[in-house]
Amino acid sequence: MADDKRDDLYALFLERAGAVSAQVVRVAGYSAAALALADIISGEKAAKIVAEPSVMVRKCVDLLREKGVVSIGAPADPGRPALFFDGLRLHAEDAGMGVSEMAVAVAETGSLAGDCTSMEARLVSTLPPVHVALVPASGLVATPAEAIELFYSGGRTPGYLSFVTGPSRTADIERVLTIGVHGPEKLFIIMVDEPGGVGNG
Amino acid sequence: MADQFRREISDALGNPNLRRALGNFADAYPASRENVYRGKDFEAIRAKIAGLKKSGLQNIDQLADQFTRAAEKAGIVVFHAWTAESAVNYIRNLALAKGVRIIVKSKSMATEEIHLNQQIREAGIEVQETDLGEWIIQLSGQRPSHMVMPAIHMTRGEVAGVFAAETGRHLEDDIPVLVKVARQALREKFLRAGMGITGANIAVAETGTLVMVTNEGNGRLTTTLPPVHVAVVGVDKIVSSIKDVAPILEALPRSATAQHLTSYVTMITGPVPAMDGEGRPLAKEMHVVLLDNGRTRMASDPVFREALQCIRCASCLNVCPVFQLVGGHVYGHVYTGGIGIILTAFHHGVEKAESIQSLCLGCERCKAFCPAGINIPGLIRELRSRITKEKGLSGGSKLLLEKVLPNRSLFHGLIRAASLAQKPFERGGVVRHLPLFLAGVTSNRSLPAIAAKPFRDLAGGLPVAGRPKGKVGFFAGCLIDFVYPRIGEAVYKGLEKMGYRSEFPVLQTCCGLPAAYMGAGEPAARTARQNIAAFGGDCDYIVTACPTCASFLKNDYPKLLGDDPQWEERARRFAGKVIDFSSLAGLEELKPGGGQSGTRITYHDSCHLKRNLGVHREPRDLLSAAGYELAEMKWPDRCCGFSGSYSIKFPEISGPVLELKIRDIAGTGAEIVATDCPGCLLQISGGLDARGQQAIKAVHTAELLCQGDNPFR
Numbered sequence: 001m002a003d004d005k006r007d008d009l010y011a012l013f014l015e016r017a018g019a020v021s022a023q024v025v026r027v028a029g030y031s032a033a034a035l036a037l038a039d040i041i042s043g044e045k046a047a048k049i050v051a052e053p054s055v056m057v058r059k060c061v062d063l064l065r066e067k068g069v070v071s072i073g074a075p076a077d078p079g080r081p082a083l084f085f086d087g088l089r090l091h092a093e094d095a096g097m098g099v100s101e102m103a104v105a106v107a108e109t110g111s112l113a114g115d116c117t118s119m120e121a122r123l124v125s126t127l128p129p130v131h132v133a134l135v136p137a138s139g140l141v142a143t144p145a146e147a148i149e150l151f152y153s154g155g156r157t158p159g160y161l162s163f164v165t166g167p168s169r170t171a172d173i174e175r176v177l178t179i180g181v182h183g184p185e186k187l188f189i190i191m192v193d194e195p196g197g198v199g200n201g
Numbered sequence: 202m203a204d205q206f207r208r209e210i211s212d213a214l215g216n217p218n219l220r221r222a223l224g225n226f227a228d229a230y231p232a233s234r235e236n237v238y239r240g241k242d243f244e245a246i247r248a249k250i251a252g253l254k255k256s257g258l259q260n261i262d263q264l265a266d267q268f269t270r271a272a273e274k275a276g277i278v279v280f281h282a283w284t285a286e287s288a289v290n291y292i293r294n295l296a297l298a299k300g301v302r303i304i305v306k307s308k309s310m311a312t313e314e315i316h317l318n319q320q321i322r323e324a325g326i327e328v329q330e331t332d333l334g335e336w337i338i339q340l341s342g343q344r345p346s347h348m349v350m351p352a353i354h355m356t357r358g359e360v361a362g363v364f365a366a367e368t369g370r371h372l373e374d375d376i377p378v379l380v381k382v383a384r385q386a387l388r389e390k391f392l393r394a395g396m397g398i399t400g401a402n403i404a405v406a407e408t409g410t411l412v413m414v415t416n417e418g419n420g421r422l423t424t425t426l427p428p429v430h431v432a433v434v435g436v437d438k439i440v441s442s443i444k445d446v447a448p449i450l451e452a453l454p455r456s457a458t459a460q461h462l463t464s465y466v467t468m469i470t471g472p473v474p475a476m477d478g479e480g481r482p483l484a485k486e487m488h489v490v491l492l493d494n495g496r497t498r499m500a501s502d503p504v505f506r507e508a509l510q511c512i513r514c515a516s517c518l519n520v521c522p523v524f525q526l527v528g529g530h531v532y533g534h535v536y537t538g539g540i541g542i543i544l545t546a547f548h549h550g551v552e553k554a555e556s557i558q559s560l561c562l563g564c565e566r567c568k569a570f571c572p573a574g575i576n577i578p579g580l581i582r583e584l585r586s587r588i589t590k591e592k593g594l595s596g597g598s599k600l601l602l603e604k605v606l607p608n609r610s611l612f613h614g615l616i617r618a619a620s621l622a623q624k625p626f627e628r629g630g631v632v633r634h635l636p637l638f639l640a641g642v643t644s645n646r647s648l649p650a651i652a653a654k655p656f657r658d659l660a661g662g663l664p665v666a667g668r669p670k671g672k673v674g675f676f677a678g679c680l681i682d683f684v685y686p687r688i689g690e691a692v693y694k695g696l697e698k699m700g701y702r703s704e705f706p707v708l709q710t711c712c713g714l715p716a717a718y719m720g721a722g723e724p725a726a727r728t729a730r731q732n733i734a735a736f737g738g739d740c741d742y743i744v745t746a747c748p749t750c751a752s753f754l755k756n757d758y759p760k761l762l763g764d765d766p767q768w769e770e771r772a773r774r775f776a777g778k779v780i781d782f783s784s785l786a787g788l789e790e791l792k793p794g795g796g797q798s799g800t801r802i803t804y805h806d807s808c809h810l811k812r813n814l815g816v817h818r819e820p821r822d823l824l825s826a827a828g829y830e831l832a833e834m835k836w837p838d839r840c841c842g843f844s845g846s847y848s849i850k851f852p853e854i855s856g857p858v859l860e861l862k863i864r865d866i867a868g869t870g871a872e873i874v875a876t877d878c879p880g881c882l883l884q885i886s887g888g889l890d891a892r893g894q895q896a897i898k899a900v901h902t903a904e905l906l907c908q909g910d911n912p913f914r
Contacts, residue, residue, distance in 0.1 A: 089480035145447035168418035172334035183418020
């Protein structure tokens with residue numbers, strides 16, 4: 001995809017995701033992504049984090065561990081949050097944050113889309129009050145229709161395809177918009193351009 | 202009409218919370234909806250959805266089989282439930298066999314339809330609604346009042362009371378706090394539930410995929426945590442291919458809640474990995490209960506099949522002026538509003554829909570908003586006509602519609618007699634109070650007196666163009682003929698200015714719409730034949746200044762006489778000549794009388810002119826060209842509440858609808874409200890008079906354009 005086309009899609013994505021209360025940053029490469037994740041962890045004062053063991057998430061978390069930002073699987077010591085890749089069914093119940101990877105970002109609706117067939121991908125994005133999603137900038141598409149086409153191309157049928165658009169919400173009491181019902185009350189999106197710089201893809 | 206139904210209406214109207222909540226929503230909805238459709242071609246999306254649903258419904262059995270094969274291939278157990286009972290039994294037996302103690306549910310209208318919860322509970326299993334609105338409804342032992350916002354009729358204070366009783370805590374009526382309470386209470390249930398029950402918005406035959414459109418996150422939890430997932434899916438929800446999903450997703454959130462997309466859209470194909478409470482892997486089970494419950498029967502009905510195109514966005518509720526006042530509970534069953542009337546008839550029996558079908562004003566607004574292209578008011582009229590065919594008309598209506606209406610001289614004779622009978626109640630051309638059982642008719646609006654001389658007695662003496670370029674037949678309609686002959690005079694003047702010779706065929710009679718709308722097709726057809734015969738064949742145009750007559754003559758006559766090829770052809774030729782006054786004046790570039798410069802007016806769109814004939818620009822252009830300063834009111838195309846006999850049958854609904862219209866008119870500061878419909882004129886001028894707003898004049902567009910300086914003689 002041409003850089004300027006991707007930037008147009010990103011501009012719309014940023015506007016639409018922002019309009020549904022998602023917080024979006026766009027970074028170049030994994031070290032920048034790891035820094036962004038560290039900022040969110042400290043900003044949200046998350047002591048316990050559950051993470052989907054996916055490629056993007058592992059890369060970022062490895063960098064965080066090297067820098068001593070998180071410890072993996074260990075009980076939290078003061079000032080250092082504990083992050084879990086395993087035992088997520090139980091850990092997700094009381095974790096303050098979940099980190100997952102979503103393959104696609106939809107500009108027109110400000111949505112993320114990803115194959116959440118694995119139990120881990122679903123647990124970390126449904127139970128904790130904060131959801132951080134890593135998404136590659138190369139996954140930007142214009143419309144939900146394009147996203148569906150991507151996931152269903154070549155005769156593939158994902159078991160559990162999720163579109164996520166902003167945090168969980170309701171207007172069931174007096175039509176007053178209230179964020180955070182059963183799902184996350186905050187959604188952070190870290191959009192990662194491939195290493196080497198923004199738009200290098 | 203059942204007393205209980207009347208009582209429910211009056212209870213709903215007397216509930217200020219309901220009125221406020223629904224009123225605010227109705228005011229906010231159109232603009233926010235329009236906002237999310239910006240840049241989209243609504244007509245194209247609607248055509249796509251209507252097309253794909255139509256073709257699906259024609260092959261509903263085949264699609265159900267195809268879905269079943271694909272779903273089974275994906276590891277889903279599919280059960281075809283012909284009736285509500287068999288669906289409930291299947292789910293209950295499954296839950297018992299699995300030893301399930303707690304079931305969590307995300308929002309599903311299909312499970313409401315089959316009354317699942319109560320019967321599961323009777324088997325000793327706890328069923329927990331998890332959608333916030335549904336949970337509120339469940340805890341307070343009510344029915345949802347709206348398909349998308351089930352608890353829209355309740356205030357935060359009432360919700361706080363319900364939650365306090367459930368949790369044993371004292372709770373402030375603070376919405377974010379109440380939402381947190383629900384999150385905590387239901388989280389426990391999610392984690393412990395042995396079964397999750399959902400509905401589905403779409404089912405894809407090609408792949409066996411279910412699509413769920415939700416906002417709160419309960420749908421994802423319901424399909425993730427419990428080891429057994431049961432989806433209850435109406436067979437009408439099946440579409441052929443995965444390509445059919447996107448158009449529905451494009452419309453559903455936009456039309457339902459004015460969102461580009463809901464927070465979550467989940468597309469599930471087969472059982473996914475699961476874990477027990479300790480995190481050990483479990484084999485997940487997924488069941489789809491394909492629910493028929495009257496759908497196949499409905500799909501085989503060439504007319505009512507259309508209702509199954511519904512994608513449950515509830516926009517027909519959101520824009521309905523009646524729903525806005527009475528809310529969902531008076532509809533008596535699960536599905537409410539316009540589409541609910543039709544679905545109720547099929548799922549719960551025609552007799553259940555008999556009272557509620559009469560709630561429809563026929564303003565056609567829902568039809569304009571429906572993203573699935575369903576002619577909801579048309580289907581309600583068809584339902585009415587079938588009920589009438591089956592049960593016959595009631596005594597008074599039978600006499601009036603079968604004996605009086607088709608007999609022109611009797612009908613007109615009675616109107617002339619009534620003009621004498623009203624004398625004791627008339628003051629200055631207005632009837633303000635009627636005695637006894639007729640009092641309701643004048644409680645919200647005054648009525649105009651029946652004219653001393655009907656238009657048919659005046660027409661012969663009116664000037665016509667000297668060297669005419671053509672001949673126009675004038676179809677007056679009952680209101681102009683007998684109540685507002687002054688509008689007829691204005692039309693004649695206008696036609697003279699345009700260079701036409703006007704003719705008033707005296708054998709013309711009522712257009713027949715009142716009969717047709719009450720389900721009496723045969724008397725309507727008889728009046729149609731009389732009118733067609735009365736007009737002969739030599740006019741260039743047949744002009745009316747009543748959009749209700751115009752749309753009935755133009756759109757319905759050929760259908761009404763469709764049984765007889767000869768009459769159908771005559772009706773078609775007749776219909777081809779019918780035109781409303783403003784459209785003809787626009788075509789002929791009528792130069793209106795001058796001297797009105799700067800007078801502030803506002804314009805009310807008649808439902809039938811705007812939505813049945815698509816005319817709304819023409820009268821505005823003509824009035825502006827005449828020098829009037831047009832100040833648009835807030836909802837110019839919202840119904841005034843007249844709708845013929847509706848205002849007599851349901852004065853308690855018609856009155857508040859009119860109240861809103863008067864408020865919007867007065868809000869413009871205009872001296873004149875113009876409209877193209879004598880029915881709207883009757884309603885609005887009566888409403889202005891009854892509220893002491895005599896300073897604002899209600900006038901027909903033709904009067905303003907053709908009467909020169911003083912249209913208020």
